[in-house]
Amino acid sequence: MEPRLKNLIMNEINPSLKEKFGYKSLYMGPRIEKVVLNMGLGLDGSDTKIVSSCQDDLASISGQRPIVTKFRKSIANFKTRKNTNSGLKVTLRKNKMYEFIDRLVNIALPRIKDFRGLNANAFDKFGNYTFGIKEQIVFPEVNFDKVDKIRGLDITIVIKSMDKKHSFELLKKLNFPFKESRNN
Numbered sequence: 001m002e003p004r005l006k007n008l009i010m011n012e013i014n015p016s017l018k019e020k021f022g023y024k025s026l027y028m029g030p031r032i033e034k035v036v037l038n039m040g041l042g043l044d045g046s047d048t049k050i051v052s053s054c055q056d057d058l059a060s061i062s063g064q065r066p067i068v069t070k071f072r073k074s075i076a077n078f079k080t081r082k083n084t085n086s087g088l089k090v091t092l093r094k095n096k097m098y099e100f101i102d103r104l105v106n107i108a109l110p111r112i113k114d115f116r117g118l119n120a121n122a123f124d125k126f127g128n129y130t131f132g133i134k135e136q137i138v139f140p141e142v143n144f145d146k147v148d149k150i151r152g153l154d155i156t157i158v159i160k161s162m163d164k165k166h167s168f169e170l171l172k173k174l175n176f177p178f179k180e181s182r183n184n
Helices: 003-021 040-046 048-062 095-111 165-171
Strands: 031-040 065-072 085-092 130-135 154-158
Touching: 003 031, 003 095, 003 165, 031 048, 031 095, 040 048, 048 085, 085 095, 154 165
Parallel strands: none
Antiparallel strands: 031 085, 031 154, 065 085, 130 154
8 A cells, every 4th residue: 555645746746846936747856765763872872771772662663673883993082883773773664754744744844742843954955854853762662661761863854956945845745844044
């Protein structure tokens, strides 16, 4: 079964963006290629129990088993050693990506305490959008009782588009809660 968000993008959002920006084809418009979830562990990366519990949390959030990332260099000031665990990473594509974005926008972001909206200036020069969540417990898949420590995670939405404005419009149509910009 196709995800609800994928059908919405194909049938409603892409034609409206084509009309707004004057694309010759539907395929010229912005499209989401992948979603990358990243959880840094810091000094806790050396403890295998903590790494496995974080892996379980990230696997339940994303529906996919995360890989363990390693430090590439030893840096004394950061107390890191080469080839020790630094964090966890998951890359979501296709249907899992659409289902994750749907759950993120409709369930997880509204559950964040004192949430005022996402920063509209967090796009990079290629049109990709990156933001952080301070607590992984905003996702309903994470069991609050089994969490030993509240950790944050970074979410990067990789968008193939011609311009930042096009990426912003796509995410706005997907109901991403952006902050209203105020002009004083």
